[in-house]
Amino acid sequence: MTEQFKDVVVPLDDEGTRLDVWLTEALQDEDADLSRSQVQALIQAGAVTTSRTRVKASDRVFAGEAYHVVLPEPEPMEIVGELMPIDVVFEDEAVVVVNKPRGLVVHPGAGHLKGTLVQGLVGRGTTLSHLGGSFRPGVVHRIDKDTSGLLVLAKTDAAYHALAEQFKAHSVDREYRAIVHGNLEHDAGTIDAPIGRDPQNRQRMAVREAGKPAVTHFRVVERFTDYTYLELRLETGRTHQIRVHMAYIGFPLAGDPVYGPRHTLAISGQALHAATLGFDHPLTGQRLLFTADLPDDMQRVLGELEFLKSADS
Known part of the structure; x- marks a missing residue:
């Protein structure tokens, strides 16, 4: 079976994390898709090496330490x-x-x-x-x-x-529509903040100095009493980018079970919709642009917010 090799280096923010926990996430970033138990098996088999003579799953990693990982070709x-x-x-x-x-x-x-x-x-x-x-x-x-x-x-x-x-x-057009908590004062803006794994919760992403560059542009479509309806354009495409960026500036997405408050609008999942997609056709080079209407649940929620806004005015 052909072997793959991965070399990964511990960033400053991850210092002190258990080796098996950190390596599981680091390899997922490289699309290895290994579970923690699989990573532990690799460590035990001697497939993970560093400058230290002996590596254990419970070791604490330190910033700048490099690991060489031998991975079998996935079936x-x-x-x-x-x-x-x-x-x-x-x-x-x-x-x-x-x-x-x-x-x-x-x-x-x-x-x-x-x-x-x-x-x-x-x-x-x-x-x-x-x-x-x-x-x-x-x-x-x-x-x-x-x-x-x-x-x-x-x-x-x-x-x-x-x-x-x-x-x-970054030549692909990607525009989203979202409903966020709070009332954004600025009509438009740009969030330029790097994103990486949250060192406190490895299931989440977070704005981190050691993260990858991430840029999100936003424009206010309509304001409601406690919510704002936004148009957002991605310049980069990091995991959970819009969700992380909006929570970072204090306006988390409505319905977001990970980055938002528990009490929110009656919607299953974050109120986020990829409304526009544009790219050059791979064969003809022609620019293609597609749009998709908001799903029924977001339309319903916006209707309810509009009704409450009218009632309050």
């Missing part, structure tokens, strides 16, 4: 198609653009081996690029399970490479 996973309703906005021989509903996971992974968007596409006969990994065929970018809206998947390897380059160059 290929056969994606079994499933029948489910998929809202395909556009499809040709190179790409497929989908309007994903809230609650649907994009691709299989730990805890979600079935019922994902990828399996639904395969079930309807859509062929996806092998690039992206056996768990993520054709997946160039993702949106969270409880975020609705537009995303594009590649059907060929050439399309995958072309789309990946556009995302890397």
Whole structure:
């Protein structure tokens, strides 16, 4: 079996974390998708080395320490198609653009081996690029399970490479609509704050000096008594970027179970919708622009907020 090698270095903010905990997250950032128990097995097998002569799972890491990890090539996973309703906005021989509903996971992974968007596409006969990994065929970018809206998947390897380059160059148009807690005073603004794993809670992301660059632009669409309706544009695409950035400036998304308050609007998951997606077609170079209406739950909530606003005026 072919072996893969990963070299990872401990950032300053992670100093003092247990090796197995830190390494699990560090390798996930590299798309290894290993569980903590799998990482512990690697450590025990001697597949994790550093300048120290002996490495244990319970070791505390220190800033600047480098680890060399030997990983077996992941066994290929056969994606079994499933029948489910998929809202395909556009499809040709190179790409497929989908309007994903809230609650649907994009691709299989730990805890979600079935019922994902990828399996639904395969079930309807859509062929996806092998690039992206056996768990993520054709997946160039993702949106969270409880975020609705537009995303594009590649059907060929050439399309995958072309789309990946556009995302890397930040030339893809991605606009979102969101409802946040509080009343934003500024009509528009930019949040430029790096994002990385939260050292206090490894299941969350946070604004951190040692994180990766992240830029979000926002514009107020409408203000309500206790909420603000926003249009947001992503310049980068970090995990949970909009959710983290809005919480960071004190206006968390309504319904966000991770970064928002417990008492919020009656909506299942964060009130966030990927409304616009634009990119150059991988084959023709033509600029394509797609839009998706707000899901019913966000429209209902906005209607209720509008009603309360009118009643108060």
